[in-house]
Amino acid sequence: MKLFSCLLLFGLATISLKAQNTPAPVKLVEIILTANHSDWNYKLNEEASVKISVLRYGSPVENVEIEYQYGPEQLAPEKKGILKLENGIGKINMSTMDIPGFRQLKVQTKIDGYTYKNEIKAAYAPFEIKPTVSLPEDFDVFWEKAIAENNAIPMDAVVTPKPELSTATVAVYLVRLQNYKSGQYFYGYLSKPKDNKKHPVLFNPPGAGVKKIVPITSFADQGFISFTTEIHGVSPEISETDFQKMHKELSSYPTIDLEDKNNYYYKSVYLGCVRAIDFLTSLPEFDRKNVVVTGGSQGGALTIVTAGIDKRVNYIASFYPALSDNTGYLHNRAGGWPSMFRDKNQNNIVEKTKTMEYYDVVNFAKKITVPGFYSTGYNDNTCSPTSVLGAFNSIKATKEIVITPISGHWRFGETNDKAMQWLQEKCGME
Template identity: 80%
Template sequence: MKLLSYFSLFLGLLSITLKAQNTPAPIKLVDILLTANHPDWNYKLNEEATVKISILRYGSPVDNVEIEYQYGPEQLNPEKKGILKLKNGVGEINIGTMNTPGFRQLKVQAKIDGYVYKNEIKAGYAPFEIQPTVSLPKDFDSFWKKAIDENNKIPMDAVVTHKPEFSTATVDVYLVRLQNYKLGNYFYGYLSKPKDNKPHPVLLNPPGAGVKKIVPVTAYAEKGFISLSIEIHGVNPEINESNFQEMRKNLSDYWAINLNNKDNYYYKSVYLGCVRAIDFLTSLPEFDKKNVVVTGGSQGGALTIVAAGIDKRVNYISSFYPALSDNSGYLYNRAGGWPSMFSDKYQNNSPEKIKTMEYYDVVNFAKKISVPGFYSAGYNDNTCSPTSTLAAFNSVTAPKEIVITPISAHWRFGETDDQSMKWLREKCGIQ
């Protein structure tokens, strides 16, 4: 028995040693650098864009390398494919132009010593002139007013449980359960409050896409906000793993559930849940009674815009690359938003589904925003296409500012997060 214990200990130490010896490389052995001839990656209509390609190994050009390339409108079938041999590891490709606002995408790959390396770049053509394709229903406002009025009849039935194991020296953390949409239907969130018992702005942090167990977030409370980070599917973060995996399986394509019925579409309860979360936050005795903030990215960025569009208690928002924007773009031969529901991949373009989406498309909520907003997006985002996110941003008529980091894909730089937080704190008068 003792020998077995020593052997198990040996295997454990060996595993740790091997992992330490095989830490994944933080950089690529070979880099494909793509450099647009406009440093901001923006072009005028009918202006041609050229991209310089550099293949580097250890920071030096790779000789006699061939690349495969393709380019065309983003997210659609490429207009041209080809092979180009680079002289001294450097070459150039003209990716053409556009006569309507939008984005063109160049994809490049090279095979070196049996390994394939890839990169891509998107050029924006009059991106701040992109207009949405989705229609705004005449009864959009009355539809959502009725939905909120009906939801107000459902008791909040809030259950708030202190979680000292997640709390810090300066922040108290609580698990919150709120009733929403129907009796017996609940969603969960982690509330984080500064321990100073002073009045604070409240901040709603809706989640990105997927079915996940939420985790406590204390960063906003450390910056002076009372924050609530929520999930949208009714997943108690303390659920056992087998039940959680069953829920994930059943909700794998939740965005498509009841898409043919605007009154019962899956996102109806989600959008109303954001309003319910604000009901809860504004009921807290520590709420400063004036500042309500919403911020999130991707699906969270979408829900940020939705909340500001239908809940006039919201004062300021910060939305990063919002999903669910201009979903009908694919019906007009251009990129739409996540989850690409009307693209060839899903074949969802029935009249009923298209009509339902008009009531849920983020663009139509963006048109209703009346409060200042901070926005951010990257051009290399293949999840929430810049065509769709700019269609939403361009639909906002309220005071707004945007940070574009063109090289960003479906992520953002820490510097952008810092800008967002500084903006929100200044707006709310946090010193």
């Protein structure tokens, strides 16, 4: 009995400690950066200035020193310095640009042994940014041939009901599809409303990384038959040992066979997106009218790619697409994730850049003919806004974009809601 009491007390103490150690929702010290233009947008040759406020408990910290640096986005800073804030408030002029692009200001301070940081980017004529990547003359022929070859490979779909993952309103299935080569597969979770009605279909490609996917039922709750996939052939039911082995082998997958356009890693990935549409449009519950694609980061890139090469797609919503204008760094400006050409002296760079022309999101963006919803944030250091705007500006189809300047590599719930409402309205859903 005494042992039980001790164990109980230990358990309660552990729970109490965990509760006490919950991370704070806000920082003890905040650095507030306020641009002199509320939308962070500037005309060419217009100087941007930023007000800096260092607050503790919501009040200015007196006599604090700020380290700062600024220059073109993601590149070496043009200037570094230290600014002393007498009353916790100061201002930095971060100069200007005479060509479209972004300037980045980074600041930090140390208080009581802790370092606090923040940053802000000023946009100069962002909707005039032009991509640096070239479009190969045989781009269309290359992808038409690749899709035709892939069509000759049976889809060999295996659809397994997953009642343990389903909800009262959504039926979930694990799907395996053959793609690219005989015996090569990728996986996805299909989510269908349990109402026996016809619905628009929605393809949801994944963000970057090697990971086990989980079912997403929210799209089905909003009236779509959705298919959320992975791209590496990683079954969500794989053993942890095998998963870790694959994770290690594929850690650098964006650069695998980058010197060879016919065997580059993303070739199977892009063809897998078309295969996902093959599968969705084969479902008996498909309304035969509306095919939607949406995703963010790598998923945002694959959204644009799918619409660019598969004319069955009707509407897309792409958030901060990766793999956009990858050659930016070779032209002294920020490129897209995964920054593969930041090192200008790497081996076989000519062959690699030639291959990337067939895979850069910018060149698929040029092929889009359907309405699209797009979104990005200026403070994104993963998928640089320079690269994202380069892709967006290449789109000639009907488009709209929501920019939340303060966003990093994430988006607000309000933006998600707006995108979903836009897609539902386009599909004629109530």
